[in-house]
Amino acid sequence: MQGFKKNSAVFLFIAIAVVPVLCGFIYSLLYSVGLAGLLGKGFTLEHWEKLLASSDGLMSIGYTFYLTITTIALSMIMAFAYAWYHFRQPSERSVSKLYLPLLFPPLVAGMAWYFVLSPSGLLSRWSYALGFIQRVEDFPRWVNDDFSFGIILTQFFLVFPIFTLLFLNISKKENLRELYRTALHLGGDKRYFFKNIFLPILWSKGKWVVVLYAIFLMGTYEVTLILGQTNPRTITVFIMEKLSKYNLNDIPQAHAMSVLYSTMMLLFMMILFRLKNWRIA
């Protein structure tokens, strides 16, 4: 009976979560080689060749990695710092504020930051009113800019509260406060505890959530569309443009990119699973 229940749960998971995604993946693969789709004319590698030969597609991958790694790195640094501060000086009020940014969907957050940071936005208007700038052009460009400052800032405020809450929960669950007291009692100092106990435990218990969130971040669309430059563009914007613009013959390239992206993520996860420190017990 127990075995039947376990098998049913596995079957249900495969049926609901794995099969549709796998079907989508295979369909995209067939579409990208001309074996599916209304305009498919039989097997061809033409769309893959076009994708891999264009700097546009490859730059999209690089740009998406840049945004993700930068956002995750900054969010983790801030989340560790905030969690450490709160760990030493606990306050319910400071934690409850962390839930506030999580109430905003990415689209709303993207628009809000656009209206704050754009040259005609709130900061620019205040700067003008206070006499810091004379013309709208004098305000530095923080949206649609070269370094994607607006995107990183928006995503940072969406991600860092999640990481902080995650780390705080881990510290609570692992009873780190008790360990901290004991360490200090035995003559250890704060820095030693932070470096050798606090950080390693939080990272060890939270790393999979961080990785999964990074993968989720790579797939976001709205923030990068609103606040990003026209070139380069993220993988999602690239796929959407190829899928929905004027040339129907570009649709297979969108499918090829989604297959490429999925394969890269799969390989990345497989490598992680094989690493000793990353194995899930």
Next chain:
Amino acid sequence: MRYGLLFLVSIILASCGNTPQDGDSDVSKKSWEQIAADAKGQTVTMMMWQGDPLINKYMTDFVVPQVKSKYNIQLNIVGGQGNAIVSALMSEMEAGKEKSELDMMWINGETFFQLREIQALHGPFVEQLPNNKFLNWENEFISTDFQQSVNGMECPWGNVQMAWIYDSTRVQQPPMNMAQLAQWVKANPGKFTIPNEFTGMTLLKAWLIELSGSKDGLKGPFNEARYKELSEKLWTYINDIKPYMWNEGKSFPAGVSQLHQLLVSGEVAFSLSNNDAEVDNKILQGIFPKTFKAYVPSGGTIQNSHYLGIVSRSAHKEAAMVVCNFMISPEAQFEKMKPDVWGDATVLNIDKLEGDWKEKFNNIPGRSNAPKRSEIQQYALMEPAAEYMIRLFEDFRKQVIEK
């Protein structure tokens, strides 16, 4: 495991092999009386762009109740344009769905081109509509769509011409051609940009024609050699002014609504509209200040028509045809043409109208900040073949955005 994978692949392959089929082919043989009788009680789903509150109001407050009370047809409006329509219909066809969720849609030339590519349009059907006799088929801006003969596959609904919008308090003498524009952009850095979408590409088409030196410079089917020759000049021109464009030409607005926003906030000095009357419409909505004006440069802008199409797999073609017929009736076209309703120019030949309709159309209140149709008609350029749009969009990225 092996059998499971085989089963999965066979399901996917089976779903890929379906070919499009026409829905109810008998409609073309029915008399109008039969069509009108069969249409009663049907529900029609129409997909259209819903980005303008006044246009939405015209549809929901005028068209929907009228077709319900006159013909007992329930008209449901759903949001979506161009790419969304093509994607929705393609997905249905690829999945082998026999009857579409959509019955009719508002389409423009590039969507017409794409829908014909995938054979998703029902027709020809326009000649069956009684109000077809009022349509201005003599006007080539109505009978030809992106250099393709309409051939009854789509029903003309309205006619517009691209116009430039500017704030008359900030720009006293707007540039009238490409040479003047280049001078203006260099003298006013950061104040001009091109949206990287349909409207922007429509501007580039007009510039290609201007560079050809003749209004008929791109007439006829797509010509690769002609395109290469003219587009090289175009990219040279744009790249010359690019450093002086908004955000130093490093990014371009994703849509025309963003461009409107940039104009309102003062970041740029010009916006563009595919509807020459939009400026009045937006002033009435309170979106634009009263100092905003529209004009058409003497180099010319594209004039085109928008149309109503019926889905080949629609289960309610009769009702969709009745709705189309109502939407090209003098009554519906008159209402739509009023500047405080939509301001969309009619596709009817006013001289053909019966009763006092001719007088009514001639006495519609004039435009205030939009240019008169009679004044800008001389600068109207025909839409070139759809392939020009596809190539311009691709090459604008390669030759301008990525450089």
